[in-house]
Amino acid sequence: MKLLKTLMTGAALVVGLGGVAQAEDKTKVGFVYVGPVGDFGWSYEHNEGRKAVEEAFGDKVETMYVESVPEGADSERVMTQMALDGADLIFTTSFGYMDPTINVAKKFPNVKFEHATGYKQADNVSTYSARFYEGRSVIGHIAGHMTESNTIGYIASFPIPEVIRGINSAYIAAQKVNPDVKLKIVWVYTWFDPAKEADAATALIEQGADIIMQHTDSPAAMTIAEEKGIYAFGQASDMKQFGPKARLSSIIDDWAPYYITRTQAVMDGTWSSTATWDGIKEGMVAIGDFSNDIPADVQASAKALKDALSSGATHSFTGPINKQDGSAWLAAGETADDGTLAGMNFYVEGVEGEVPN
Amino acid sequence: MDISIVSLIATLIVAATPILLAATGELIVEKSGVLNLGVEGMMIMGAICGFIAAVSTGSPLLGFCIAALSGALLSLLFAILTQYLLANQVASGLALTLFGLGLAALLGHSYSGIKPPSTPKIEWFGLSDIPVIGPIIFNHDLMVYFSLFLVFVVWIFLRFTRVGLILRAVGENHDAAHALGYKVIRIRVLAIMFGGACAGLGGAYLSLIRVPQWTEGMTAGAGWIALAIVVFASWKPWRLILGAYLFGGVTILQLNLQANGFDIPVSYLSMAPYLVTIVVLVIMSADRTRASINAPASLGKIFHASS
Numbered sequence: 027m028k029l030l031k032t033l034m035t036g037a038a039l040v041v042g043l044g045g046v047a048q049a050e051d052k053t054k055v056g057f058v059y060v061g062p063v064g065d066f067g068w069s070y071e072h073n074e075g076r077k078a079v080e081e082a083f084g085d086k087v088e089t090m091y092v093e094s095v096p097e098g099a100d101s102e103r104v105m106t107q108m109a110l111d112g113a114d115l116i117f118t119t120s121f122g123y124m125d126p127t128i129n130v131a132k133k134f135p136n137v138k139f140e141h142a143t144g145y146k147q148a149d150n151v152s153t154y155s156a157r158f159y160e161g162r163s164v165i166g167h168i169a170g171h172m173t174e175s176n177t178i179g180y181i182a183s184f185p186i187p188e189v190i191r192g193i194n195s196a197y198i199a200a201q202k203v204n205p206d207v208k209l210k211i212v213w214v215y216t217w218f219d220p221a222k223e224a225d226a227a228t229a230l231i232e233q234g235a236d237i238i239m240q241h242t243d244s245p246a247a248m249t250i251a252e253e254k255g256i257y258a259f260g261q262a263s264d265m266k267q268f269g270p271k272a273r274l275s276s277i278i279d280d281w282a283p284y285y286i287t288r289t290q291a292v293m294d295g296t297w298s299s300t301a302t303w304d305g306i307k308e309g310m311v312a313i314g315d316f317s318n319d320i321p322a323d324v325q326a327s328a329k330a331l332k333d334a335l336s337s338g339a340t341h342s343f344t345g346p347i348n349k350q351d352g353s354a355w356l357a358a359g360e361t362a363d364d365g366t367l368a369g370m371n372f373y374v375e376g377v378e379g380e381v382p383n
Numbered sequence: 384m385d386i387s388i389v390s391l392i393a394t395l396i397v398a399a400t401p402i403l404l405a406a407t408g409e410l411i412v413e414k415s416g417v418l419n420l421g422v423e424g425m426m427i428m429g430a431i432c433g434f435i436a437a438v439s440t441g442s443p444l445l446g447f448c449i450a451a452l453s454g455a456l457l458s459l460l461f462a463i464l465t466q467y468l469l470a471n472q473v474a475s476g477l478a479l480t481l482f483g484l485g486l487a488a489l490l491g492h493s494y495s496g497i498k499p500p501s502t503p504k505i506e507w508f509g510l511s512d513i514p515v516i517g518p519i520i521f522n523h524d525l526m527v528y529f530s531l532f533l534v535f536v537v538w539i540f541l542r543f544t545r546v547g548l549i550l551r552a553v554g555e556n557h558d559a560a561h562a563l564g565y566k567v568i569r570i571r572v573l574a575i576m577f578g579g580a581c582a583g584l585g586g587a588y589l590s591l592i593r594v595p596q597w598t599e600g601m602t603a604g605a606g607w608i609a610l611a612i613v614v615f616a617s618w619k620p621w622r623l624i625l626g627a628y629l630f631g632g633v634t635i636l637q638l639n640l641q642a643n644g645f646d647i648p649v650s651y652l653s654m655a656p657y658l659v660t661i662v663v664l665v666i667m668s669a670d671r672t673r674a675s676i677n678a679p680a681s682l683g684k685i686f687h688a689s690s
Contacts, residue, residue, distance in 0.1 A: 061600070062488060062598075062599035062600045063599075064488060064491070064492070064495055064598065064599035065598060065599060065600075066495050066496060066598065094600055179642065210642050210643075210644065211641070212638055212641040212642050213641060213650075214638070215650065216603075218600070218603065219603040219604075220589075220594045220596070220598045220601040220603065221398070221401075221589055221593055221594055221601065221602075221603060221605065222603070222634070222638075224593060224594045225394070225398055225634065225635060225638055226638050226642075228394055229394075229635065229638040229639045229641070229642045230642045232387070232390055232394075232639065232642070233639070233642040233643055235642075244598050244601075245496070245596065245598065246594050246596065246598070249498070249594060249595060249596045250594075252498075253501075253595070267495075267496030267497075268496055268498075268596060378644050379644055379646065380646060382648065382650055383650070
């Protein structure tokens with residue numbers, strides 16, 4: 027019992043210290059994560075960004091974070107607590123925090139908020155996201171070449187524009203190099219549930235998929251792919267250690283430069299509400315090393331595609347592209363505008379199934 | 384439809400085994416009159432301790448043993464709090480879940496991205512080659528058979544043994560059991576530890592076989608499902624199998640239907656396992672007399688010899 031008491035006192039002290047040790051000139055930056063920082067995917071990379079902020083500013087900054095915060099009402103409580111604890115800048119790092127962020131921001135006009143992957147701004151709420159779909163083009167291109175069953179399995183989380191955009195982008199790129207390719211999509215309605223992600227991967231493999239793509243946060247699908255001897259791509263983080271043979275490449279999120287810039291802006295007093303959407307060019311989206319299993323010519327063409335996306339010579343959504351129902355969306359040579367992309371709620375022609383509501 | 388029923392059943396068994404193990408343990412705990420809501424915490428402790436043991440020794444079997452041990456140890460904390468210090472069981476159970484999740488994350492810090500040794504499937508002398516029955520019945524790892532065997536043992540124990548009768552007596556009316564000279568506290572502590580060991584096994588099944596990897600928070604609510612399944616089974620061992628396999632089945636079926644391109648309202652299917660559980664709970668509790676006959680009468684009540 028004494029041990030427990032000591033432990034609890036210790037925990038209380040640690041929590042308390044956060045409140046006591048705030049030197050006047052320190053900038054406090056808070057982070058709200060949807061999964062555990064040890065997920066080795068989405069939340070892991072955001073936390074790497076947080077560490078980079080600490081490293082860049084040293085004593086001048088103090089960071090705090092809360093992990094595994096459910097999307098919805100509970101996140102509002104966490105953000106409010108952070109604001110009350112004196113945070114100057116709060117990053118809320120999941121789509122489902124959008125309305126809670128706006129609500130809390132109204133109550134704390136002097137605190138700056140940054141919401142990842144959403145589309146609602148306010149005077150003290152910026153939005154930021156990465157053009158993950160550019161990365162999806164590259165891995166879609168590789169997958170189109172590498173699949174032998176012409177079936178790519180796709181583990182999707184929630185039917186929001188960001189996820190639908192990724193599906194479309196991957197499909198367009200894969201279909202361009204392999205007209206017979208098919209996408210099998212499974213919606214798991216969670217960002218993080220390793221067991222369920224693993225089950226989804228198993229189901230897709232049973233349905234003939236020999237390459238798995240995912241838009242969920244844990245490396246479970248990668249582990250299953252390794253076990254079953256098929257291919258997969260790292261998502262948000264490199265994930266190589268989970269599938270040394272299975273991993274073909276990866277889409278890596280690099281939030282560090284953005285977090286450092288924004289923290290600097292708060293320190294300088296130059297922070298303003300912006301909507302940032304950076305891609306491969308700015309380095310917010312990085313493509314992991316190519317596996318040696320990818321033939322040299324495919325590696326070269328994938329790299330060329332990546333460079334072209336980076337330079338702006340090509341766009342993931344370049345016409346002619348029809349919507350799923352066959353109606354025209356983009357004319358030949360036309361590229362999608364950001365507004366349509368940001369609110370994308372339809373599949374492009376060739377993707378099977380319906381977008382769930 | 385080209386969904387293979389055979390492989391569907393084979394995978395649903397794998398999906399159901401962790402919750403079946405945890406639910407079997409919790410059934411014994413609740414039969415002794417204790418409500419331990421810490422299943423999730425004990426599961427994840429089993430997941431990481433079993434994982435660490437299996438990785439460092441290379442033996443999955445030893446991993447499962449350590450997992451059971453760690454689950455039992457963690458549950459001992461709950462036992463001390465609720466049985467000796469007379470703390471509230473609901474609050475202590477919730478605390479146990481939070482504590483387990485945190486401690487597991489701490490222990491598992493350097494174990495991400497490691498592949499555990501694979502657990503071999505049982506060799507049935509070629510029986511697994513029999514069409515249909517082979518893959519369904521004869522192509523699993525030891526733990527699947529063990530989980531079913533455990534349900535059998537628990538059933539025998541509760542129904543046909545004297546000790547099982549005593550355990551049930553303690554759960555139905557601890558004062559009467561105490562008056563008869565049974566050691567209520569000791570019996571409950573042992574039951575709680577058995578529950579912890581089973582939950583630990585269930586957790587290790589996740590990290591060593593089903594996923595197989597260690598990720599923080601990887602149980603993702605499986606412990607709560609196990610708790611629901613005990614009520615679903617109305618505290619009858621055999622129905623645990625029905626509940627767990629039904630839950631696993633709906634989960635796997637909806638993923639397979641999706642992968643197969645069926646035009647189905649996905650959001651409802653994702654909800655389906657939870658909806659089915661709720662519906663069954665409602666149906667069961669609608670008949671008040673029956674529900675109250677099945678639930679252990681002293682469930683969740685604190686016992687003190689003097690009162």
